Amino acid sequence: LPRPAMWSFKTLFEARLEAGEWAEALDLIEGALNRKLISPIYSERAKASLMAASAARLETETAMRDQALDYALRAVKLQPQFTPAALIASRLLLKSKKLGRAEDVLEAAWGASPHPAIWLAYRDLVSDETPRERARRLQGLIDRNPKHRESRLLQLERALLSAVKPDIKAAMEGLNADIAEDKITKRISGLMSRGAQALGDIDGARTWIARAALAKGEP
Numbered sequence: 001l002p003r004p005a006m007w008s009f010k011t012l013f014e015a016r017l018e019a020g021e022w023a024e025a026l027d028l029i030e031g032a033l034n035r036k037l038i039s040p041i042y043s044e045r046a047k048a049s050l051m052a053a054s055a056a057r058l059e060t061e062t063a064m065r066d067q068a069l070d071y072a073l074r075a076v077k078l079q080p081q082f083t084p085a086a087l088i089a090s091r092l093l094l095k096s097k098k099l100g101r102a103e104d105v106l107e108a109a110w111g112a113s114p115h116p117a118i119w120l121a122y123r124d125l126v127s128d129e130t131p132r133e134r135a136r137r138l139q140g141l142i143d144r145n146p147k148h149r150e151s152r153l154l155q156l157e158r159a160l161l162s163a164v165k166p167d168i169k170a171a172m173e174g175l176n177a178d179i180a181e182d183k184i185t186k187r188i189s190g191l192m193s194r195g196a197q198a199l200g201d202i203d204g205a206r207t208w209i210a211r212a213a214l215a216k217g218e219p
Contacts (some may be wrong), residue, residue, distance in 0.1 A: 011035050022054040048079035055088045056132060068092055074137045076105055081113035087121050094125060107144050114150035119157070130143055135162035156191055168198050 009032045016025035026047060033043040051071040058068035069092040076086035086109035093102035106122045109115075122141050123134060138158045142151045156171035172195045178188055189212035196204035 005035065020057075022050045022057070026050050044078045045082075045117065048075040048082045048085055051075035051078075052082065052085040052088060055085070055092070059088060059092060065092060065095065069096065073105075080108045080111075083109060083113070083115045083117055087117060090121055090125070099125060107141060110141050110150075111144035114145050114148045114154075116153075118152065119150070119154050131161045131163070135159070144164050153188065153191060154180060156195055160194060161179050163198065165199055168195050171195070178204050184211065184215045186212045189215050 008030065013025060013028050013032075016022075017207070018030060029043055029046050029050070033040065033056060038046075048106065054073045055068040055072035055075065058064040058071070061068075069089065072085055072092055074090035075082060075214050076089050079085065087103045090102040093099075095106065097212050102125055103122065106118050106125075110118050110122070118139055119138065123191070126137065128181070129137070135158045140162070142158065145151050152171075152174050155174060156168070159167040159171040172192060175188065175192065179192065189208050193205045193206045193208035193212065196202075196208055
């Protein structure tokens with residue numbers, strides 16, 4: 001590849017980003033892909049990021065909400081695992097009274113790459129439900145990627161919502177691999193403390209709080 005062409009693309013692209021000119025940056029990405037200056041994977045990631053940024057900018061403008069939703073949905077189609085795009089798309093879909101599609105977007109994102117922000121957004125999609133109803137709904141999210149660490153953590157969150165002690169105990173036991181000394185984090189310690197407290201194990205809850213003080217933070 002001619003080095004001057006690549007240098008020119010990078011210079012122009014960085015200038016567009018610095019100026020917040022997302023549409024122009026998207027055009028540059030398309031041109032660079034056609035000229036084989038960048039790979040299709042790089043192109044997809046860049047397009048998803050730029051479309052999510054465009055959606056975020058337009059999200060608060062009522063007159064531009066349809067355009068914002070279009071950008072967000074295009075971003076999640078390109079990169080379902082890109083959490084910011086999924087969150088923006090789900091918010092815009094909910095504002096458009098499309099709850100089912102908002103759930104679908106977040107479930108696909110969880111299936112591709114679970115992130116705590118996804119389950120919190122999924123939780124808040126519905127406000128008029130009991131804790132046990134919410135726990136049942138969250139199970140549907142867990143089922144999209146049941147073996148992932150985030151799903152194991154969510155299983156305990158779900159069990160705490162339902163307040164069924166055998167479920168809480170089972171969910172805590174399911175985190176055995178995640179509470180090893182080299183893996184324990186402040187977040188997990190806090191969650192285990194809540195689980196112990198829900199089981200009536202006050203001493204255990206205090207022990208987990210003590211461990212949290214020494215544990216590392218999440219990435």
